[in-house]
Amino acid sequence: MACGVRVTRDSTNYENRKSYQVLMANQRKVAVLIGSLRRESFTRKVANALIKLAPPSVVLEIVDIGGVSLYNQDLEPSAPRDWLALRDKLRAADAVLFATPEYNRSVPGVLKNAIDVASRPRESNAFNGKPGAVISVSPGVLSGFGANHHLRQMLVFLNVPTMQQPEAYIGGAAKLFDESGNLTNDSTRQFLQNFVDSFARWIELILAGNR
Numbered sequence: 001m002a003c004g005v006r007v008t009r010d011s012t013n014y015e016n017r018k019s020y021q022v023l024m025a026n027q028r029k030v031a032v033l034i035g036s037l038r039r040e041s042f043t044r045k046v047a048n049a050l051i052k053l054a055p056p057s058v059v060l061e062i063v064d065i066g067g068v069s070l071y072n073q074d075l076e077p078s079a080p081r082d083w084l085a086l087r088d089k090l091r092a093a094d095a096v097l098f099a100t101p102e103y104n105r106s107v108p109g110v111l112k113n114a115i116d117v118a119s120r121p122r123e124s125n126a127f128n129g130k131p132g133a134v135i136s137v138s139p140g141v142l143s144g145f146g147a148n149h150h151l152r153q154m155l156v157f158l159n160v161p162t163m164q165q166p167e168a169y170i171g172g173a174a175k176l177f178d179e180s181g182n183l184t185n186d187s188t189r190q191f192l193q194n195f196v197d198s199f200a201r202w203i204e205l206i207l208a209g210n211r
Ligand code: FNR
Pocket: 036, 037, 038, 040, 041, 042, 043, 044, 101, 102, 103, 104, 105, 106, 137, 138, 139, 140, 142, 143, 144
């Protein structure tokens, strides 16, 4: 669904989100991987909006992937510390949210690299079985569809049960935020609310099935 799609439910803004350190009982930890390092990234702004809109059953935390060394299989016997830290953070999460821009009709290298690092060694793939969701963001009209679906292809191999609906393609992203990075578009806010609420339900469904 594009950002202009309207949903009928009321949106609830859960401001001042908790971090992993102050989880309430039964809250699910969601690691958020963002495929942009740009200071004014629209994708990061969308992720920040989702963090604020998330219902109390989930806590979304952005995992920094900008410092993750390039993947090189030769380094596995003494893996770089930043690889181990990323793998640990993802293993500690209950679920993963991927927020990505589109670079040349695919995902940016920084996100692909983080996925490759966290997916290895193969027998301890940090994503294995974790519920996931994908949201693509672009200033253009195609809304990152290509990146969104390349990512979904990877998630099949990584055994990430990925939420199918609502699909989330956020286009026209340059027009959605004010100068402080706050979301100003009401229909996008309603769409994101439905997306993150649906993801919270998806997480419970998948984790119940994993028990
Ligand atoms: C882009 N951009 C772009 N946009 C798009 O919709 N489809 C595409 O295939 C590409 N390809 C592409 C390649 C490279 C190398 C760059 C730098 C940019 C434009 C891109 O969507 C835009 O720069 C966004 O603002 C990037 O997302 P963030 O950083 O704002 O989150």
